[in-house]
Amino acid sequence: MPHIAPTQIPQQAFDWYDDYAHGDIDRRTFLSRLGSLSVAGLTLGAVTSALTPNYALAEQVSFNDEDIKGTYQEFESPKGHGKGRGYLVVPSKMTSKAPAVLVVHENRGLNPYVRDVARRLAKQGFIAFAPDALFPLGGYPGNDDDGRAMQRSMDSEKIDHDFKAAASYLKQHASTTGKLGVVGFCFGGYVSNMLAAATPELIDAAVPFYGTPAKGNLVKNVKAPILLQFAENDKRVNATWPEYEATLKANDVKYKAHFYPNTQHGFHNDSTSRYDPKAAELAWSRTLAFFKLHLA
Incomplete structure (x- = not known):
């Protein structure tokens, strides 16, 4: 199937994919809407394939890289x-x-x-830990559609507690300095914001990528420096920013927000057509610099 540049895909298609990815519409509705678009020279299958992940494209650091060692570890989450x-x-x-x-x-x-x-971070000298929220159901199933449905079926409050427990596990790991950062994407961006607010005693720096803030009054508890990465074409998430920024300002939190021009929600994920190489590289270089500064 030919490569499709993001500029060939109408913004409407990206918006519908975002609705689908976040459970606002089902797959049948998503495909039906895509089929209604008139995209010169592109088939429905080509557009659908471009929007959905191809993880063969996403490996920047091999799991066999001699500079790192990866293992799977369990932790308690009472x-x-x-x-x-x-x-x-x-x-x-x-x-x-x-x-x-x-x-x-x-x-x-x-x-x-x-x-x-996680491997990219370890290559830069950090100890990285990436929990799987789906572990209680057997773990990531190998495809995103099933994974999305599985995660949606779970108790969100218990998932939040699992990530709090993961943060505590990593903070106390014998090989770490005790300095802990968090980075997350989409739902993980929300979790990054949530952990900064719910466990300020654990988090020393947070980098949410296109994530919504912690819920309710909890958001007022953020203490650690926070670097926020936003896509320009992301109405759902960006609508939450003005109020969140006002809260951070009111509580004297050190923060910096970046909006990347002409990017889509998910622009850092290099497995789909939403990926923007220049924006992703810039956002990642800022992320690494931020962690090196605040976790030193």
Whole structure:
């Protein structure tokens, strides 16, 4: 199937995919709407394929890379689902303790893209841990549609507690310095904001990518420096920012927000046509610099 550039896909199609990815419409409705578009020279199958993830494109750091070592580790989560499990990646040639970063997936479990993000962090000298919210149901099932349905079926409050427990596990890990950052994407962006607010004693720096803020009055508890990454074409998430920013200002939180021009929600995910290489590289370089500054 030929490669499709993001500029070839109408904004409406991206918006419908966002609705579908967040459970606002089902797959049949999504495909029906795509079929109503007139896109010169492109078939429905080509557009659908371009919008949905191809994880063969997402590996920037091999799981066999000699500079890192990845294992799966379980942790206790008494207020969540009892136990959690995640992908722990450490630099293979550590001579001293290292700062840690919790990596939080989107709303469909620990897919290959997010595991790769954990490996990218370990390549930069961090200890990275990427929990899988779907572990109580057997883990990420190998495809996003089933993963999305599985995560939607779960108790969201228990999922939040599982990520709090994961943060505590990583903060106390014997190989870390005790400094802990969190980065997350979409749902993981929400979790990054939530953890900064709900567990300020654990989080030393947070980087939410296109994530909504913590719910209710909890948002007032954010203490750690926060770097917020937004896509320009992301009405759903961006609508929450003015009130969130006002709260951060009122509470003297150190923050910086970046809006990346002409980008879509999910622009950092290199497995779909929403990926914007320049914006993703810039956002990631800012993320690394932010963690190196605040977790040193």
